[in-house]
Amino acid sequence: MTDVSRPEAEATAAKPFTPDQAFRPPRNQWWDVWDQFRSHRGALLGTLVFVFIILFVGIGPWIWQVDPGFIDIRSRNQGPSWSNPLGTDQLGRDMLARMMYGGRISVAVGLTAMFLGLLIGTLVGVLAGYFRRVDGILMRTTDLFLALPLLPLLLVMVLLFRDMLARNFGEAAGVFVLIVVAIGITSWMQTARIVRGDVLALKEREYVLAARSIGTPSRRIVSRHILPNVLSPIMVSATLGIASAIITESALSFLGLGFPPDFPTWGRLLFDGRDWIEQYPARVVWPGLFISLTVLSVNFIGDGLRDALDPRIRGR
Amino acid sequence: MLNFTIRRLVMAVPTVIIISLLIFLLLDLAPGDPTAQLPLTIPLEVRDEIRLALGLGDPVIVRYFKWLQMMLVNEPLHALEQVTGWNVAPDTQRILSWQSRSPVGDIIAQRIPQTLWVVGMGYLFGILIALPIGIISAYKQYSWFDQLGTFIAMVGFSVPVFFTGVVLILVFSVWLGWFPSMYDTTLRVTDWDSFMRQVRQMVLPVSVLALFNAAQISRFMRASMLDNLNMDYVRTARAKGLRERTVVMVHVLRNSMIPVVTVIALGVPSVFSGAIITETIFRVNGLGALLINAIYANDIPMIQTLTFIFAVLIVLFNLIADVIYGILDPRIRYD
Numbered sequence: 001m002t003d004v005s006r007p008e009a010e011a012t013a014a015k016p017f018t019p020d021q022a023f024r025p026p027r028n029q030w031w032d033v034w035d036q037f038r039s040h041r042g043a044l045l046g047t048l049v050f051v052f053i054i055l056f057v058g059i060g061p062w063i064w065q066v067d068p069g070f071i072d073i074r075s076r077n078q079g080p081s082w083s084n085p086l087g088t089d090q091l092g093r094d095m096l097a098r099m100m101y102g103g104r105i106s107v108a109v110g111l112t113a114m115f116l117g118l119l120i121g122t123l124v125g126v127l128a129g130y131f132r133r134v135d136g137i138l139m140r141t142t143d144l145f146l147a148l149p150l151l152p153l154l155l156v157m158v159l160l161f162r163d164m165l166a167r168n169f170g171e172a173a174g175v176f177v178l179i180v181v182a183i184g185i186t187s188w189m190q191t192a193r194i195v196r197g198d199v200l201a202l203k204e205r206e207y208v209l210a211a212r213s214i215g216t217p218s219r220r221i222v223s224r225h226i227l228p229n230v231l232s233p234i235m236v237s238a239t240l241g242i243a244s245a246i247i248t249e250s251a252l253s254f255l256g257l258g259f260p261p262d263f264p265t266w267g268r269l270l271f272d273g274r275d276w277i278e279q280y281p282a283r284v285v286w287p288g289l290f291i292s293l294t295v296l297s298v299n300f301i302g303d304g305l306r307d308a309l310d311p312r313i314r315g316r
Numbered sequence: 317m318l319n320f321t322i323r324r325l326v327m328a329v330p331t332v333i334i335i336s337l338l339i340f341l342l343l344d345l346a347p348g349d350p351t352a353q354l355p356l357t358i359p360l361e362v363r364d365e366i367r368l369a370l371g372l373g374d375p376v377i378v379r380y381f382k383w384l385q386m387m388l389v390n391e392p393l394h395a396l397e398q399v400t401g402w403n404v405a406p407d408t409q410r411i412l413s414w415q416s417r418s419p420v421g422d423i424i425a426q427r428i429p430q431t432l433w434v435v436g437m438g439y440l441f442g443i444l445i446a447l448p449i450g451i452i453s454a455y456k457q458y459s460w461f462d463q464l465g466t467f468i469a470m471v472g473f474s475v476p477v478f479f480t481g482v483v484l485i486l487v488f489s490v491w492l493g494w495f496p497s498m499y500d501t502t503l504r505v506t507d508w509d510s511f512m513r514q515v516r517q518m519v520l521p522v523s524v525l526a527l528f529n530a531a532q533i534s535r536f537m538r539a540s541m542l543d544n545l546n547m548d549y550v551r552t553a554r555a556k557g558l559r560e561r562t563v564v565m566v567h568v569l570r571n572s573m574i575p576v577v578t579v580i581a582l583g584v585p586s587v588f589s590g591a592i593i594t595e596t597i598f599r600v601n602g603l604g605a606l607l608i609n610a611i612y613a614n615d616i617p618m619i620q621t622l623t624f625i626f627a628v629l630i631v632l633f634n635l636i637a638d639v640i641y642g643i644l645d646p647r648i649r650y651d
Contacts (some may be wrong), residue, residue, distance in 0.1 A: 042470075147331055147634065148338075149589045149626035152607055156619060159611050160345060247476045251593055254478045255608060267478075274482060281486050288479035296474040303470075 036308040043304020046297035053294050057103035068097040068264060079282075086286055090276065099286060102264035107294070109179055109249045109265070114241035116184030118191055122234055125195025126222055130203055139196070142189050150186045154248065157182045158257045172263050179252065179259075183245050191237045198230045232309035239302030243295045250291050266291045320642050328631050335627045336387070340380050343620050386411050387624060391421040398425065415615045423606065424621065430501055431602030434518060435591040438525025443580060446530040450537020450576075454545060455564060465534065472531025481524045481597040488520060495519050501601040521598040525591065529583065536579045540572040547571075574644045581637040589626040 037043055071091045078088040086095035128138040158178060165174035202208065203226065211221050252258040253267030261268065266287040273283035358366075374382070390410055397403065410419040453462040489497040496517050505511050544550065545568055553563045592604035599605070603622065610618035 144331060144334060147335060147627060147630045149585070149623055149630060151592055152589055152619075152623045152626055153339075153342075155592075155608070155611050156342065156623065159614075160342070243474065250476060251478060254593065255596060257611070270478065270482070277482065277486055278490050281490070284482050284486065288476075288482060292471075292475040292479055295476070296471065299470060299474050 033308045037304050040304035040307055042300040043308075046300030046304065049293055049297035050301060053103065053290065053297070054107065057100055057107055060100040061097070061104070064096055064100065066094045066097040068093060068101040069262065070094070087280070087282060089272070089283060095283065095286065098264045098269060099266075099290065102266050102269050102287065103290060105176070105259065105263060105265045106246055106249060106267065106291070109176065109183070110242045110246035110294075112180045113183035113187070113245035113249070114238055116180060117187040117241050117245070118234060118238055119188075120184065121188035121191025121237070122195055122227075122230075124188065124192040126199055126226065126230075128192070129196040129199025130218070130222060130226065135196075138192075142192050145186070145189050148186070151248075151251070154182050154186060154252060155255065155257055158252060162257075171260055175259050175263075179249055183248050187241060187244060187248075191234065191241070194233045194237060195230050198233055199226055202226055202229055232305075235309065236302055236306045239298050239305060243298045243302070246291065246295055246298075317642060321639050324635050324638050328635050331631055332628060335631070336384060336624055337380065339620055339623050339627065340383060341376070343616050343623075344376060344379075382409075383411070383620070387621065391419075391621075394419070394421055395425065411617050411621055413610075413615055413618045415610070415613050415618065420618050420621045423618070424603065424625070427601065427603050427606050430499075430600055431588060431591065431595070431604065434499065434521050434598075434600050434602065435525060435587045435594065435604075437518065438522045438591075438594070439529050439583065439587050441522060441526035442529025443533055445526060446533035447537055447576075449530070450534040451541055451564070451569065453534070453538045454541030454572075457542065462538075465538070469531040469535050472527050476593075477524055477528055478593050478597060480527060481520070481594060484520050484524060485597070497598070499598045499600040521594055521600060524597075525594055533576065533580065533583075537572070537576050540575050541568060544568045544572045574641065577644065578637040578641050581633050581640055584633045585626065585629040588629055 071093060072088070073091060078084055080087050084094050084096065086099060088094055089098070124138050124142065128135045128142075161178055162175060165178045168174060169177055208221060208225055211225055216224075249258060249265065250267030250270065253265050254271045256271060259265050259268055261272070269287040270284055270291070273280070273287065277284050372379070386409060394410065410421065412418065413420050413423060416423065449465050453465040456462055485497045488494050494516075497520070499517050499521060500513075503510060503514055503517070505514050550563060550568055553567045554560075558567075588603055591602070592608060594600070595602050595604035596608060607619065607622045609615075610622065
């Protein structure tokens with residue numbers, strides 16, 4: 001909830017007033033958020049791990065300049081060594097480079113799909129909450145989407161549209177667009193519901209009434225007064241969205257309906273490594289570990305953000 | 317209460333109809349062809365006739381209603397006949413799988429027991445583990461037990477099932493050799509020995525699912541207990557001099573179970589549809605594996621039927637959750 005003003009006022013009233021507080025320079029409220037966020041140990045650790053993973057997949061390939069698709073059949077199935085820190089796969093491709101490139105695709109899919117889902121969810125939520133006329137139909141649609149069996153439908157969508165999009169956008173880009181859109185349009189419902197609930201409460205507030213009474217048009221009320229106040233639930237569902245998008249993409253790849261084999265993603269690497277699990281377990285463990293670490297860190301960040309953005313908990 | 321139930325039931329009907337239309341239309345766009353698997357020597361004209369005989373020549377809307385009739389009337393009647401032995405099934409057309417040319421309903425009926433056994437057990441064990449963990453975590457909030465429980469729950473729903481499954485296979489069947497990595501569907505339980513074999517092959521898939529489900533349900537249980545522990549009626553119960561055990565296990569627990577029971581009911585459909593990955597990992601020959609194989613083989617009628625069944629289950633259990641909530645919490649009914 002974004003019940004901002006009242007509980008905070010109570011909290012400050014309850015505290016004994018010290019002269020220090022009065023002379024403290026005014027500071028941006030995001031510093032308070034950061035202070036609270038910092039006190040959550042798991043969230044801080046999660047941020048560190050997530051930044052590490054972003055650096056690993058983001059600038060890793062510039063430091064470790066090995067072609068992930070280079071086949072060196074004579075040095076296949078190697079264990080860890082200085083030239084291949086994570087070993088090589090059954091075609092002699094360097095696992096470290098494949099992990100980096102695979103992570104790039106996985107994280108990119110996670111972020112884009114999250115943005116798309118968030119965009120749809122926020123749009124539907126704000127429209128449904130603010131305009132009474134579309135509320136019924138939008139919320140029925142949301143309920144309908146919630147009643148769909150999502151994983152089976154995702155699989156079906158990938159099956160149906162993969163070839164068509166691959167023809168139009170090229171092999172990798174087509175699958176990327178398809179998976180991002182498919183995950184995006186099946187993951188916006190929770191955000192829409194939360195945002196709608198908050199907007200419904202916010203639009204009855206006096207400041208919205210004041211804004212309307214001086215003739216502010218609806219779109220500006222939404223963008224200036226409503227949206228900034230629903231930012232915190234949106235941010236929390238963004239973190240959850242990244243996590244579930246990465247898991248979904250990996251699950252699709254794991255079922256063999258994700259990216260084509262030439263484009264390694266973490267899920268695809270895990271899928272490929274499964275056939276070799278008895279001889280070379282490391283090939284399964286690395287991608288799985290990276291998926292799990294990413295999702296775990298993002299979930300912890302979300303947990304910390306939820307606490308930090310809630311003014312009722314902040315300062316305690 | 318009856319009024320409430322009927323109202324919810326009536327609201328569910330249009331949802332099911334729209335979902336069936338969506339699923340039908342989505343799959344109707346599919347480039348799949350029922351004659352694709354036939355030998356190449358069959359001439360084109362004959363292929364066209366086969367397609368017409370399968371009813372693909374009709375307009376979309378006619379095919380949709382025919383499919384809906386087969387789906388909602390014929391197949392349930394056939395299922396009823398199989399179960400009870402009454403002679404009620406009509407002699408009209410049934411939904412045929414393009415892969416095996418046998419009725420979709422029969423194949424699904426063969427596969428349901430495996431899914432129910434393995435995945436249902438996973439869900440059941442998940443609930444049984446989750447409830448005590450949630451109760452203790454909430455009662456001893458911020459204790460080491462709670463911290464550990466929170467961490468394990470976080471790991472439980474962050475680590476994807478396909479990774480936990482693979483790691484368990486690695487540790488327990490490759491390194492230790494305790495449990496088989498594949499589920500043998502043909503195993504018949506006849507004596508103690510085969511019973512133990514059945515138990516051993518169920519351990520890994522069941523524990524993967526149990527961990528995942530327990531992680532989510534224990535969080536709900538904990539949050540719900542915490543909400544109730546600070547209520548005034550708890551203080552009253554303590555002030556009355558009730559034993560701590562009675563206060564927590566009777567007064568608080570019964571009130572906290574209301575939302576948890578609905579969460580459990582809402583999760584039941586995922587027993588059927590969400591277990592696709594687990595079934596693939598352990599090669600359990602259930603509904604999820606059936607769907608995946610149908611998708612690989614472009615078997616449109618099978619995909620349509622399974623997806624529709626999953627959707628109906630979701631709607632049905634939403635309804636059940638609503639009704640249970642209404643029964644347990646009378647305040648909801650008069651909404």
